[in-house]
Amino acid sequence: MHSLYVHIPFCRHRCGYCDFNTYSGLDSLIPNYVEALSKEIREVGSQGDRPRLHSLFFGGGTPSLLTTHQAGVLIGTIRHSFSIEAEAEFTLEANPDGLTERYLAELLLLGVNRLSLGVQSIHPAELAVLEREHGIERVVSSVRAARAAGLANLSLDLIYGIPGQTLDTWEQTLQCVLDLDPDHLSLYALTLEHGTPLRREVRAGRVAAPDDDLAADMYEQAGERLARNGFAQYEVSNWARRPAGPDAWRFASRHNLQYWRNLPYFGVGAGAHGYVNGRRYSNVLAPATYIRRMNAGPGRNWPLSRAVARSELLSNDEAMRQSMWLGMRLTEEGVPVEDFTQRFGVSPDGRFGPEIDELLAQGLIEREVRPNRLRLTEHGRLLANQVFVRFV
Ligand code: SF4
DSSP states (O other), X not given: OEEEEEEEOBOSSOOTTOOSSOBSSOGGGHHHHHHHHXXXXXXXXXXXXXXXXXXXXXXXXXXXGSOHHHHHHHHHHHXXXXXXXXXXXXXXXXXXXXXXXXXXXXXXXXXXXXXXXXXXXXXXXXXXXXXXXXXHHHHHHHHHHHHHHTOOOEEEEEEEOOTTOOHHHHHHHHHHHHHTOOXXXXXXXXXXXXXXXXXXXXXXXXXXXXXXXXXXXXXXXXXXXXXXXXXXXXXXXXXXXXXXXTTTTTTSOHHHHHHHXXXXXXEXXXXXXXXXXXXXXXXXXXXXHHHHHHHHSOOOOTTOOTTEEEEEEOOHHHHHHHHHHHHHTOTTTOEEHHHHHHHHSSOHHHHHHHHHHHHHHTTSEEEETTTTEEEEOHHHHHTHHHHHTTTO
């Protein structure tokens, strides 16, 4: 079973901390971009005999900049070129910026059933450091619009470790967001990515550097607070509401689980990444180049489209390494030993015995017998990068 990621690389404004493949001031390209994307979707899906999808994700950028007509064109092309499971998860990322009930109800009719909103903070000073343009009132109205439209699966993103943020303001953000009754929360530590304006501001001393120890305290504080409010952590940065009943993990992101389980996914759009038939690939970054390539470039062998700039067939050993460090991100599921052994013909201990023994001795990972799996300890979650690097 596959997943499909569709990249929409346009934003009204470029936030100072962002290093995603996004562009402001290029909205005039959107109609041609949608046309080029439709071509790529057809090329990848149709050549592959309509691969089966159990999750779709429109990410960016700001996919909510698409009109419902443009979203409808893309979704119609996907339905024609891929076979979509009846219960497929279909996420659209959005900024809490001018979202209306009518727009969201139309997306729901098109098949979108999960909304991921970038909230980041409720405090104007923290949003200003990030150069985010919305305020909490727009978050509240967007969440109300989503619920009124009938969206039953709502995820909110937050950032901690923002210069000037304190344990108190973080607690207020958490409380305010919990009051909005989301189904899923993603909490990311602020990182100063290369080439971003925020990194330059910090380096020039105009903005305080993020405090790693304080960020670690915020992470722990959030874990406790979310657990008390019915959320269960399933990945280093992700928590899902966990209702009683047989499908208790239904709010865990099925699409992102596909990545962390190191399972195949298609990526279409400028700068999108994919992993199909043991091959990782990525598309050209610039939207104008992407459009040009899709209109003129020579065809490629499936699963690669004309937009692919780089591709690499992974060795078995590389795929094993990736399964280890990606699986270690899954705080609940971890690396299931039987699945790994069946997939690669060797157990995790057979290939990575010394690394695993050392991490067990350091108390960073633990071994469970039923089910048979390796995963991070509570302590290991705080030092997760030290675990991941052992397998990279
Ligand atoms: S809205 Fe999101 S994707 Fe766009 S620039 Fe800001 S952080 Fe990046």
